Amino acid sequence: MLSRVADSLYWMSRYMERTDGILRMLRINYASSQDDIHEFSWKPVLRIFTYLDEEGAAAISRDTRAVLQYMVTDKENSNSVLNIVTHARENARGVQDHITKELWQCLNDFYHTIRDEQLVRGLHTDDPVSILDVLIRQGLLYYGITDITMARGEGYAFLNIGKFIERGVQAADILDIKFSDLEYDLTRTDTTYWKYLLLSISGFELYLKTYRTGFDARNVVEQIVLNPDFPRSILYSVNRLQLHFQRLKDELNREGYQKLDFMIGKIQSRVRYTTVDSILQEGLHGFLKSVKDDLYEVGTAFNHHYFAYL
C-alpha cells in the first residue's frame, strides 16, 4: 500500500473517531447543562476538545449555545466538527480507490449534512439534541459501513490503528481533565458528576452492572482505564491497537515492525499489569499523561516507519 494512502486512512479514521467523541460529549453535556446542576460549566469539555486558552474558555463556558456553535460549526476552530469532518473527507477523497464506494459516499454525505446551514441553524434555535443525533447517526453509519464493506487488508489495519490511538488518547484526556476539575480529589462522591461523565462515553450502564456500591471515583478510574470489556477504556483501545497492528507483520518492513511492536507492547503491559491502587500511588495525572505521551509517540513512529513519503 502506498505510504500516502496509509497515512490518509490513518488520519481519516482518527478524525472520525474524534468526531464521534465530540458529538457524544456535547450531547450528554447539553443534557447535563439543562439539568439543574448548580455549578455546571462547559470548561472541561472545552479543555478536552478545543485549543481555547483559559480566558477564551471562560468567556463561553456558561453559554451553552455559544459552545455548541463553537464546537460544531465554527470555521475558525480547527477542531470543530465541521472542520474535522471536512478533513476526514479530504483524506477519504485522496484514497477513494482504497475505501469502498459506500464508505466514500457516507463520508461525503456527512460532509454535506454538516454544511447544511438550515440543519445546523437548529443548534441555535431548536432542540440541539435532535441535530446532534442526526450527526451522531451519520457517524454510526460510518462505523457500520466500515465494518460491513471494508476488506480486512492493510488498509483496514491502518483504519483501526488510527481509531484506537485516537480513542485511547481521548479516554486518557477525558479522565484526566474531569479529575483535574476536581483537583484530583477522589473523595468527592458527586453522583451526577460521575453519572454524566459515564454517560458521555456510553459507560453508565456497564458501571451500574459492575459496581453495586454507588458512585466511587476509584471505580470510575478502574472502568475507564482497566476494564478490558469496556470499548472506551484505555486498556481496550490498546489491546485493539495491538491486535490490528500485528496484521502489518511483513518481511519487507521488519525494522519498522519490530520497533513499533516493542512500543505498543510496552504500553499494553504498563496498562494491563497495574491496579487502581498503584495508579493512584503513582499519581493519576502522571499515569494518564505518560500513557498519552506514549500513544503520541507511537503515532510519530508510524509516521516515520510507515507513512514517510514526502
Added chain:
Amino acid sequence: MQTQTSELLNNYNVDPRTWDEMYSSSTVREQYKGVVDFLRQMSIEELSKKEELAKRLFMSQGITFTVYSSGEGIEKIFPFDIIPRIITAAEWTYIEEGIRQRLKALNLFLKDVYNNQFILKDGVVPFEMVYSCPHFLREMHGFPVPHDIYVHIAGIDLIRDHDGTFYILEDNLRTPSGVSYMLENREITKRIFPDLIPKNNVRTVTEYPNILHRNLVSLSPRQTAHPNIVLLTPGIYNSAYFEHTTLARLMGVELVEGRDLVIDNHRVYMKTTAGLQPVDVIYRRVDDHFLDPLVFQPDSMLGVAGLMSAYRKGNVAIVNAVGNGVADDKAIYTYVPAMIRYYLNEEPILKNVPTYQLGNPDEREHVFGNMHQMVIKKTNESGGYGMLMGHTATEEEIDRCKVEILKDPRQYIAQPIISLSSAPCYMNGRLAPRRVDLRPYALCGPEGIQIVPGGLTRVALREGSLVVNSSQGGGSKDTWVLAV
C-alpha cells in the same frame, strides 16, 4: 396529465437551419420513438422529480468539482440533462469506421514525425508547421514506444452540420477527459428511468475500464503476470480528480501522485508501507510539460524527476505517449485528411471542418473579411478558452482579436461557424432543443482499436449557444448507441 405532456412536446421549436436529433421536420425520428412514448406517460411533476433525483445522486456520490472562492470550497455538479441522446446503429458504424481510420493515420503520423519524418520530407505536412508547435517535443525523437502505439486513448469530438453530416471538430490525443461522465451518466439513467435502457436495446458502455486495463497490462515492459499499473493524478484539487479515482477504482489500479513515485537507476518505484515497489505502466493524467522537472517545466511539483529517462530506457510505459500534442494541434488538424491519404491510401471517411491557417496571408485576408461567419481559435488552447465566436462578437472584440492574431498568426486558426445539431433537453418543465456535440472514446492496444459504443454528449445549455465546453456553461447527457 394529457395536456401537460403535450405541452412538454408541443413547444419544441426546432431551428429550421439546424439538424435536430429527435425531430425530422415534424415527425419523431424512429430512434427516439421509444423514449418519446415513455415521456408521454409522465407528468411534468414526475420529470422534475427525476431531475431532482439525478442531482441528488451526483451530489451524494461526490461527482463534483470544487470551486474555490474566498478561501472556501464550494461543491458543484456538472449539469446533467436527463433526456438521453440517441445514436442509431447505422450512424454508429459509420462513426466507428471513421474514427478507426483517423486514429490509425494519426498514430502513424506520430511515429513518423518522431522518427524518420517521411511525411515532412515528402512535403505533405510543412516542416515549419511541426517545428513551430509547442507540443512537438524533441525529447521524444528516435526512441521506440511499446508496440508503436502513441495514442492509447483518444477522445475525438464530432459535430453535425445542418444536413446531419458528421464533422470532426478536434482530435484529443493527450489526456482526454470526461469518460467517467460517460459511465456515470449511464448509471444515473438506470436509476432515474428504470427499465428504459433494456427496452430500447441500448448497447452497454461498462466494458470501457476492462478494455483499458487489458491494454495497460499488455504494455508492461517487465514480463510478469501482475505488472504494477498506476494512474498518475495531479491530486485532489484537479477538476477531473473524480474521474481519476473512478477509473483507478474500476480498474483496480493504484492511484498515485507525483510525490508517491521516485526514480532509482532509471527505474520507477512507488513508496509503500513495505518499501519501494517497481512501477511498470503509468496511465498519466498529468500534462507533458509537468511530467518531469528535469526535462520540462523545472518547477513542476506534479511530475517525477527522472521519469523521461526511465521512459526512454524502456523501463516504464507511459500512456498516452509523451509529445502527442503535435498531432492534435489545431493547425496540424488541417493536414489530417492528407495524412490519411498519405499513410493509408484511403479517402477520409469523416470530414474535417474547413479550417483556415491564419499564418497563411491569403487565408488570413479571407478570414479578416468574413469575421462574422467565423470562429477563431488558438491552436494550442482547449476547453473553449481563447475562442472568439464571430456571429456574436462586437466590432471592438473583432478588432482586438485581429490585433492579437497579427502578433503571432501561427497560433490561430479560423473555421466557418458550424451550427451544431440540437437535441431535446428538459428545461423548466418542457423539452427544448439545445446544441450538442459528441465525444466517443477510442482505445488502442496491441490488438487494435476499440471504441466503446457510447460517449460523452456535451450540451450548450444556454439557448442558442454553440459552445458546449463545461468551463463555458455546458452540461452533458447520457449517450445511447442502439444495438439495432
